[in-house]
Amino acid sequence: xxxxxxxxxxxxxxxxxxxxxxxxxxxxxxxxxxxxxxxxxxxxxxxxxxxxxxxxxxxxxxxxxxxxxxxxxxxxxxxxxxxxxxxxxxxxxxxxxxxxxxxxxxxxxxxxxxxxxxxxxxxxxxxxxxxxxxxxxxxxxxxxxxxxxxxxxxxxxxxxxxxxxxxxxxxxxxxxxxxxxxxxxxxxxxxxxxxxxxxxxxxxxxxxxxxxxxxxxxxxxxxxxxxxxxxxxxxxxxxxxxxxxxxxxxxxxx
Numbered sequence: 388x389x390x391x392x393x394x395x396x397x398x399x400x401x402x403x404x405x406x407x408x409x410x411x412x413x414x415x416x417x418x419x420x421x422x423x424x425x426x427x428x429x430x431x432x433x434x435x436x437x438x439x440x441x442x443x444x445x446x447x448x449x450x451x452x453x454x455x456x457x458x459x460x461x462x463x464x465x466x467x468x469x470x471x472x473x474x475x476x477x478x479x480x481x482x483x484x485x486x487x488x489x490x491x492x493x494x495x496x497x498x499x500x501x502x503x504x505x506x507x508x509x510x511x512x513x514x515x516x517x518x519x520x521x522x523x524x525x526x527x528x529x530x531x532x533x534x535x536x537x538x539x540x541x542x543x544x545x546x547x548x549x550x551x552x553x554x555x556x557x558x559x560x561x562x563x564x565x566x567x568x569x570x571x572x573x574x575x576x577x578x579x580x581x582x583x584x585x586x587x588x589x590x591x592x593x594x595x596x597x598x599x600x601x602x603x604x605x606x607x608x609x610x611x612x613x614x615x616x617x618x619x620x621x622x623x624x625x626x627x628x629x630x631x632x633x634x635x636x637x638x639x640x641x
Contacts, residue, residue: 413466415585417474419578424481426572431489433482435570439557441475441482442507447551448472449523453530454547457540460595476519480512487511545598552602555579555609562616566625573617580610 427433448468455465487510496505498514509515533539558576562568587603589595 423572437557437561450547548602
């Protein structure tokens with residue numbers, strides 16, 4: 388009788404752990420952007436956040452969803468991608484609104500202008516949506532044509548996770564250009580690091596495709612490098628710390 392009770396408790400505990408792990412996988416990736424979103428709304432300044440982070444995650448998660456048509460992986464990872472795409476669109480909408488409210492130039496830049504000099508620096512949120520939809524349709528069509536090719540499917544999976552592994556590089560470069568991490572949410576990067584470490588461990592334990600955990604390790608390395616920037620630029624300031632950023636600079640950063 389006691390053994391049966393113990394087995395039942397153990398089963399309930401295992402199910403609880405599984406649900407918590409599943410929730411962490413699905414929603415954990417978006418949590419780091421909550422403090423960054425809050426900071427941008429409060430300060431009405433998005434200079435410290437690179438919108439190319441949104442571009443990287445949108446591309447990575449769209450490719451991951453397409454990869455699933457060629458090689459099955461857990462449904463949790465599919466939902467994680469869908470929720471991350473929605474989150475990045477919300478971040479882009481905020482950054483675009485903030486930039487338009489503070490930008491001195493009255494010239495409007497559009498995706499349909501097809502001007503490479505202003506790629507991902509458009510004036511309206513709808514332009515970003517048009518770009519994302521165009522990329523999705525083109526990538527989906529190519530995937531449909533080449534879905535029977537094992538080489539293409541495996542390459543698609545690698546591109547998906549490798550692109551996501553490069554998530555931190557736009558922020559890394561933005562910090563390097565500014566010679567400062569001012570305006571970037573350190574909480575966001577700490578959450579990146581913990582989340583990527585957990586995610587990589589999850590990939591290893593669930594025997595996910597090899598592309599997933601190799602690129603996960605690369606992602607953790609980039610996160611740690613950004614944390615080193617936080618330490619370095621705070622200890623050895625490269626420029627005077629200022630909380631007042633010109634409108635022109637803010638516009639260029641995005």
